[in-house]
Amino acid sequence: NAGVTQTPKFQVLKTGQSMTLQCAQDMNHNSMYWYRQDPGMGLRLIYYSASEGTTDKGEVPNGYNVSRLNKREFSLRLESAAPSQTSVYFCASSELTGPNYGYTFGSGTRLTVV
Amino acid sequence: AQSVTQLDSHVSVSEGTPVLLRCNYSSSYSPSLFWYVQHPNKGLQLLLKYTSAATLVKGINGFEAEFKKSETSFHLTKPSAHMSDAAEYFCVVRRNSGYALNFGKGTSLLVTP
Numbered sequence: 001n002a003g004v005t006q007t008p009k010f011q012v013l014k015t016g017q018s019m020t021l022q023c024a025q026d027m028n029h030n031s032m033y034w035y036r037q038d039p040g041m042g043l044r045l046i047y048y049s050a051s052e053g054t055t056d057k058g059e060v061p062n063g064y065n066v067s068r069l070n071k072r073e074f075s076l077r078l079e080s081a082a083p084s085q086t087s088v089y090f091c092a093s094s095e096l097t098g099p100n101y102g103y104t105f106g107s108g109t110r111l112t113v114v
Numbered sequence: 115a116q117s118v119t120q121l122d123s124h125v126s127v128s129e130g131t132p133v134l135l136r137c138n139y140s141s142s143y144s145p146s147l148f149w150y151v152q153h154p155n156k157g158l159q160l161l162l163k164y165t166s167a168a169t170l171v172k173g174i175n176g177f178e179a180e181f182k183k184s185e186t187s188f189h190l191t192k193p194s195a196h197m198s199d200a201a202e203y204f205c206v207v208r209r210n211s212g213y214a215l216n217f218g219k220g221t222s223l224l225v226t227p
Contacts, residue, residue, distance in 0.1 A: 033214050040123070042204060042217035043158075050213065058214060090158065096213055101165060103148075103215060107157040 002026050006091050006106035013081040013113045021076040021109050023091030029104075031094045032074035033058075034066060036087040037108075043090060049074055081113045116141045116207045118188075120218035128226050133177075133192040135221045137205030140186065146208035147188045148215070149179055153201045161203075164188065175199070200225045 007022045025032065030051045035043040035058075045058030047066040055066050063085060065077045074093075078085060091106040121136040139145055149161040162173025169181045179190045188205060205218040 031213060035217075040219060042219040043215075044217070045214050048214045092215075094213065102160065102163060105158045 004091055004093055004104050004106035006089075006109050008109060009107065011109065011111050013078075013111065015082060015113060017081050018077070018079050019081065020078075021089055021091075021111075022073070023075060023106060024073045025093040025104065026072065027093060027095065027104065028071070029093035029095050030071070031096060032068065033092045033094070033103075034064075034074070034076045035090045035092065036060065036085075037090060038087050046076065046089075081111075083113045085111065086113045087111060116143075116145060116209050117216055118147075118205045118207045118218040120203075120205050120221050122221050123219065124222045124224065126224040126226060127195045129197055130194050133190070133195045133199065133223065135190040135203050135205075135223065137188045137190065137218060138186050139188055139205075139207050141207060143210060147179075147181065148206040148208075149173065149177070149188075149190050150204045150206060150217075151201050152204065152220075158204070161190070195223075195225045197225050197227070199223060 004025045033048045034046040037043045044060050049055045049068040052071045067075050089109045092103050094103045117140045119138045144166050147164040150158045151161050161177050162171045164171045164181045172178045177192050202220045202222050204220050206215045
């Protein structure tokens, strides 16, 4: 099925370890996003990529880096994980014009940093 | 800046009674507004979206929302709650910069028998 695919679905890291969360979409969308979800906080934007080759910071970028590898893929990297980065991470992509205007979310990655 | 405020963090209704989840928005421009639902340990599902067409928007599963510019509100309603409606609901506005979405903090809906 067409959509946004995130890997892995679950991950446990030790403090100081690094990892990359992968996201790929097959809808030919130009824009892609990374959010984190914490209880009582809703979803908060970490980074976004309005189009291939561009990335910008969102509300909570500290401790993260991103790469828009190509039009399909947008990865999120934690260089030195901290317990405060324990969260559920969602990737999304969007079609911003026309009858299919809207946003598609991946199923999430549940990350625990111990 | 575009933002939304969900006025209730928890709402409890009895099965078969109406549901009202309240959302106010702040936007300098005509906003794009959405409601998403998240069932426990699940992903996000779009309920409905407003993009400056009809002010009364109908969504899935019997939900609807009315855009009221004079009140800067976009409340979500359903005439009769079902047990399966128990979930977290998010009111969302699209940012004008970068077109990302700004989420409210969520309203947890509890439906009792």
